[in-house]
Amino acid sequence: MRPLTDAAGRQADPISDTPERAELRAELRRLIAATSPAAEVLRLDEQERFDDKLHEALRRLGVHAVGGHPDHGGIGDIRDQTAVIEELAAGPTSMAVHMVVQYMITHILGTNGSPEQREEWLDRLHTGAAKVSFALSEPAGGTDIARVMRTTARREGDHWLLSGQKTWISGALGADALVVLARTSPAEGSSVDGVTMFLVPAGSPGLQVRELPTVAVHGLDTCEVFFDDVAVPESAVVGAVGAGFRQVVATLNRERINAAAGAIGAASGALDAAVEYARGRAAFGSTLGSFQAVQHRLVDGALAIESARSLLARAAAVEAAGGRADLLSSMAKIAASEAAVKVTQDGMEILGGAGFSREFPMQRWFRDVRLWVFAPLANDMVRNYLGERLLELPRSF
Incomplete structure (x- = not known):
């Protein structure tokens, strides 16, 4: 289910889509249909x-x-990025x-990179x-990474x-470089202090990458990355020494x-696939789509998607205007991810045996x-985070 449109087929919500952004979506749909149709996505996912x-x-x-x-040739803003990502995720996720x-890497380097780093990497x-990968998480910590970070420089x-x-690093096998967070001094007053960001070329002596077997997102490798006295020059520091984690936090809204x-x-x-299947699947002298219980599931999925999309549009608009979008972006992330879980769970049950087949998306x-x-x-x-910052309740962690 793509964004709701008006009678002329344009985007109905002026907050999220200008005519130019609507055309970007349309061009992406044409490109994806021609280059990476559903059968090709499934083939690559299997392989x-x-x-x-x-x-x-x-x-x-x-x-x-x-x-x-x-x-350095950048165009548009975060709202255009969301259009690109949404259209891709509807097919080749x-x-x-x-x-x-x-997009995270270009924002980090565009905001914190030295003139030389921006000149060398942003144009490319x-x-x-x-391609540049982002290496933050470690075996001993994901959310709590600043406090337990063991990678040092x-x-x-x-x-x-x-x-x-580092572990759970997306795209490390095919990356030309990695942005790496490492502790460079003991924490002083806060665990987020004393962490520095480095731009490390792939293939550096002492750097090894191992792909991890994951249950999903098979078209992009997920890896462990090992650093054994990997030498980088002073010019590899991104931003300020000791401020790397704070620099990363500043990118989290996006x-x-x-x-x-x-x-x-x-x-x-x-949802589109589930609706199409329900329309065509014969059952008990009618179709699945004629049954109230099925319709309710599909409608609830559409409601969840559009509710999340509204939060996303507000968050992106605030971010694009230079405002503080941390609360809205947090709510949009929860609403969108849980809408996706609901829709795909219902989709599996509506498709039944077809949902269980790897021949269906x-x-x-x-x-x-x-x-x-x-x-x-x-x-x-x-x-x-929302309990503390939005509702002003005591910190719970």
Whole structure:
């Protein structure tokens, strides 16, 4: 179920879609249908392969530059990014996850990178000629990563030496570089202090990547990354020494907004498929779609999607205007991810045996959307944050 439209087929909500953004959506739909139709997405998902053909088509379309630094070819803003991600997630969901990571990296480097880093990397990132992975989570900590971070970086002469391990890192196998968070000094007053961000070229001596077997998002590798005294120059520091975690926190609104867009897109694709199946599936002298219980499930799914989309539109509009979108982006992330879980669960049950078959896409959406319940932050922790910041209740963690 794509965004609601008016009688002329344009986007009905002026907050979320201008005519230009509506045309971007339409062009993406045409490109995806031609380059990565449902059968191709399923084939690559089964083979656990990245869609290089689609990536090249997206590169030619210029979507990697969306929301990027204007001095380096960036165009549009976070609202355009959400349109790109939503359209991708409705089909080749793994590519949507890839773009969430790339948009996060371009924002980090565009905001915190040195002139030399921006010159070297942003042009290539904006044209899709380079891929950069983001390495934060570790085996001992995901949400609590700043306090328990074991990856360290120490100065030796004019270089830094990185040692440690990161895990659940998306796209590390195919990356040209990794943005890595490492502790460079003991925490002083707060566990978020003393963490520094580094830009580490792939293939650096001492850096090893191992792909992890995951249940979903098979079109994008998820990896462990090991650092054994990986040497990087002083120029590899992104932003200020000791301020890396605070720099990352400043990007979380955009990551939550884009994650919500991905969940909404996947839920929309799954709902469309469930409605189409219900219309055509003969049962008891009629069709599944004629049964009230089935209709109610489908309608409730549409309500959940549109409710989440409204929150997403508000959050993205505030973020684009330079306002503080942390509460809205948090609510949008919860609403979107849980709408996606509901829609795909109902979709599996409506399709019955067809849902259980890997020849139908419902099972892929059912698996893929689970990612956004705990990434980029577990929904329980997001609720804790909202309890404290929105409702002004005592901190619960």
